[in-house]
């Protein structure tokens with residue numbers, strides 16, 4: 001039977017050549033209207049795209065023969081993965097094909113910003129000269145702050161070190177060993193903001209990274225800081241850039257990515273500011289990167305169509321697990337527990353041990369993958385899934401260990417995670433109580449019982465009268481309702497742990513009001529919503 005693949009969005013032509021060598025027919029349609037795409041997609045077993053095509057449930061409903069969606073690149077924000085998974089369609093990407101190109105583009109932006117290259121090129125081309133106006137700054141001996149020390153952040157660090165820059169990084173999910181190896185000092189975010197002459201971000205856009213730089217943090221920034229964003233639009237609050245420049249806090253900004261691409265009319269107005277330089281999402285636009293991702297995705301898809309292997313797949317284990325009713329609840333439990341662990345673990349932890357009891361021992365491998373998926377999905381750019389989570393964890397230098405325990409005195413089927421580094425450890429256990437009912441049953445040796453859902457406030461307190469009243473009245477004053485709560489203690493009058501499910505998300509000020517209460521310590525806020 002002949003196999004047909006549709007290549008969309010200016011995917012490099014080498015993609016078609018690789019398919020041809022594998023006897024797979026490829027049609028190249030760089031520009032196609034959505035209506036026509038809906039009419040023809042039904043005859044293809046696979047499609048390849050970049051960021052120009054959105055694959056949603058509606059488009060998938062026309063794709064009756066589709067087996068694979070391949071992204072020539074990293075970001076899969078334009079693909080509805082849950083919809084593809086429930087239709088049994090594999091989604092694949094090529095997470096590292098454009099790392100070097102994007103790192104090089106970032107370094108180019110840092111130098112262009114320091115030396116006003118784009119602005120001065122414009123001036124000369126329009127018949128001007130103005131040498132005085134374009135006085136620049138050396139990057140040598142200046143401090144570069146890197147937020148996100150993953151694949152691209154690491155390559156940027158290695159290159160800018162050669163320019164003589166001092167390097168700081170903030171990344172709670174990388175290890176001290178990795179930072180040390182590449183000559184970077186790992187610091188807290190506020191410290192980095194206050195010490196950096198240049199700031200470059202290399203994280204995904206998440207709830208935590210969105211608007212990381214805005215007028216709200218103006219007083220934390222080193223005056224005269226220069227900002228670079230070649231990651232995702234929205235990490236710097238776009239509408240605050242001009243005010244930050246006008247106040248003299250930010251000396252300039254270099255942007256490759258935007259919240260809306262192409263930018264809206266208002267955003268184009270912002271980009272006209274002479275201290276802002278910009279490129280149209282060119283990080284990965286080199287012949288080499290496009291060729292690499294095109295060859296990689298064509299080989300991956302060919303292998304998968306021939307059932308040889310599923311490298312680069314983002315959802316293949318999820319597809320096979322969709323039909324296994326026995327393991328499904330434990331996979332959900334493990335993923336939720338991973339999410340919680342990722343939010344309470346000590347910064348830069350690198351030791352993770354997972355202990356399984358009862359039925360969980362039968363599926364320990366996939367449950368570890370699910371825990372890692374839950375943990376990493378909050379920090380890693382490309383969609384983390386059951387297939388690639390372990391790879392990313394090991395790539396980051398995490399040390400993983402798994403043990404199976406024959407029984408537990410209280411629970412038949414239990415998962416326990418211990419995580420930390422040599423100085424600080426956290427331990428947390430959870431179990432399935434019924435359909436969709438997953439509960440934490442122990443934290444750091446304190447027995448509690450709390451459903452894994454919603455927004456959770458957790459803290460330690462002295463076991464004495466009035467502690468709960470103090471917290472609940474502080475919450476009530478801020479109109480925050482408590483939905484459920486659980487208490488655990490070491491013994492009468494000693495240390496206790498309290499976990500409450502609150503009815504809405506808490507902001508930093510609201511959390512501060514709990515930190516400040518006498519006798520309350522170790523406050524953690526966990527969002528599972």
Ligand SMILES: NC(=O)c1ccc[n+]([C@@H]2O[C@H](COP(=O)([O-])OP(=O)(O)OC[C@H]3O[C@@H](n4cnc5c(N)ncnc54)[C@H](O)[C@@H]3O)[C@@H](O)[C@H]2O)c1
Nearest residue numbers: 148149150151152171173202203204230231283284379381
């Ligand atoms: N401009 C372009 O054309 C282009 C090309 C490729 C990738 N990208 C983007 O670049 C970014 C980085 O890609 P990558 O391949 O290096 O990803 P990566 O997953 O290898 O690295 C991301 C890093 O960010 C860290 N991180 C996550 N949340 C954080 C937070 N709140 N604070 C600090 N650090 C945090 C992670 O721990 C990880 O180390 C992504 O947003 C990706 O989509 C852009």
Ligand SMILES: O=C(O)CC[C@@H](O)C(=O)O
Nearest residue numbers: 050051073074075284285
């Ligand atoms: O140019 C592209 O295809 C997008 C590059 C990049 O943002 C990615 O997600 O891989």
